[in-house]
Amino acid sequence: MSSLQTTPAPLVSATQWRGLLWLLALLVLAWLVFAIWPEWLNMFLISKKTFISVVLNGLTLGGLYFLVASGFTLIFGLMHNVNLAHGSLYLLGAYVGYEFANAGGYWLLGVAGAFVFVGLVGVVFQVLVFRRMEGDDLRQTLISIGISIVAADLMLAVWSGGTYQIMVPDWLDGAITLPIVTALRSNGAAVYLSYPFYRVVVLASAVVIGIGLWLLLNRTRVGMMIRAGVDDREMLSASGTNVHRVFAIVFGLGAGLAGFAGVVGGSALSVAPGEDVRYLLTSLVVVIVGGMGSISGAALGALVIGLAEQAGLVYFPTYGIVLTFVIMVVTLAVRPQGLMGKSL
């Protein structure tokens, strides 16, 4: 490195190599999506229809995971509060959304109701409980575990152990045909892939919320305060900002997003006890893989985990969870701060 002789610049620089690699990967993916598959590929990936379904389901699942995990990572990044009751907020949102939608008759009312109600619950927790032990990460975590135990039991008492299904309204129901050819009939007619419209909406809403969060964090005054708080909490409060208000806003927003995700997820899948634990695990893994406290990390992590879970389900059944787990361990081993996290 320190030799005086100037080595000639390589023909293709490292950055360009990386760019070329990405381009190649993109081309391969585009070919996989749009081409008619040859026989040998079907041997590996079962069929084109299966593969495309895995990718699409992985994307929508990733969208749902992003909705849950973005609140978790926001709260962690700002307050260093590992809120292990986050899964409970998700489940609470699903139940509350079910009740609102049933009582009001509108699905959107359930979505809004769950967001507002669970968001308020989050604010109450922050103001009444977590503010009392600020800076004591471990105690806050223990408290959140206690809350999740009590919450799970009380929700069981109110809504019993049955499975609920939040009905999707008619305008979101049904399937749409995507411009992707899965196979050719013997007479040469192309078979197009059809996909549930609601799942596309889930993915779209995740993208919209992701963009909204990015705008909130990067283009507004509150967002500026939140980012400043993530970087240096003491300095922010020293500069005259009411940190407690920022904390309450973020906790409310994070909890509200979990509640929102509860309705969205509860409409796509179902609502039952135990879902709280599942979505807590997902949030943990997404945030560990993506990088703690980073919204873009949560998006990337959610995408990776969503795709891995669906691929695991189809291609390595009964070992699917291992795939998720391996991704987490490899990330921790190679990049402990997560893919998009700041160095520890």
Add this chain to the structure above:
Amino acid sequence: MNDAQLTRASVAPGWVERLGVAHVLLGLVLLVYPAAASDFFLTQIGGYTLILGTLALSLMLLAGYGGMVSLAQITVAGVAGYSVAIFGDNATHVMGFGWPWWIAVPYAVLLAAIASALIGWISARTDGVYTIMITLAIAMAMFYFTQQNYALFNGHSGYSGLQMPQFWGVVWRDPLPFYYVCLGVAVTSYAAVLYARDSSFGLSLQAIRDNPRRMRAIGYDVTLHKVFAWFLAGVIAGLAGVLLVWFNGRISPGTIGVNAAIDVLIVAVLGGMRHPIGAFIGALVVVLLKTFAIDLVGADRFNTLIGLVFLAIVFASPDGLLGLWIRFRSKLDKRSIRPPS
């Protein structure tokens, strides 16, 4: 027995002092406890408290001296439990290699310790509350894996028909011998933790807990110390796991589920992590609550009760019942010093 120990104590006056009066008294009470207890109290209260306490002790070792709060202790215990079921005998007709217990049990404990060291190595790459997140994720992943996998873990139903074997002419699964086995494991683990605490390894571990950067600067291998602490905790958790399997007679994903993982944390936090005895105090309280609170609140809302008790302790006394007692005693001491007015 009482007389014999008294005479021995009078011959060697250093003996009682070295162990501590409280330890000797506690040991005596635990030794003669079977004379007063029914079979139910012997196994369901006594044995279970000692097993749960040993499991929480492994967490106390990590959290109290290493500053690493783990939620994966039940997972480590589960590795040992499943290993006993897989390599030893079980009644499920899946796996069950039929190894004799004196190979299967040490092997199971060793596997648990290695698993624990691996978990420690993964989580030692980060620190603080990250450890809780990573170990919780590992515990959950293991739970879902055992539930989905039939080839190795026999899926949802797990393994049953696991009992402590008979040897040396003793039926070890009977209440009285089983209680003494649990007591032996618990006392050995407890003594080992106390010994490790004052060893040079234990002292450097505590120094790492207090200031890892300075210890690294002095030249200590911080990661190695942490991983070794995980290994030791894994041995203790593995022993507890083997006993737990023999106690239940079966092991299934539910044994190592999230609730069980959190239970271990509740036990350790409830008792207090300042001293190893806290693990057993916490275990006793939780086992008594589990056994008798059901009559009070009904089986349905038991989790609410235990959750509220846990919340109350974390709010009132972050170092658990032990810390509560220490503060209470120092208050008493101050009062007695104060001159009468």
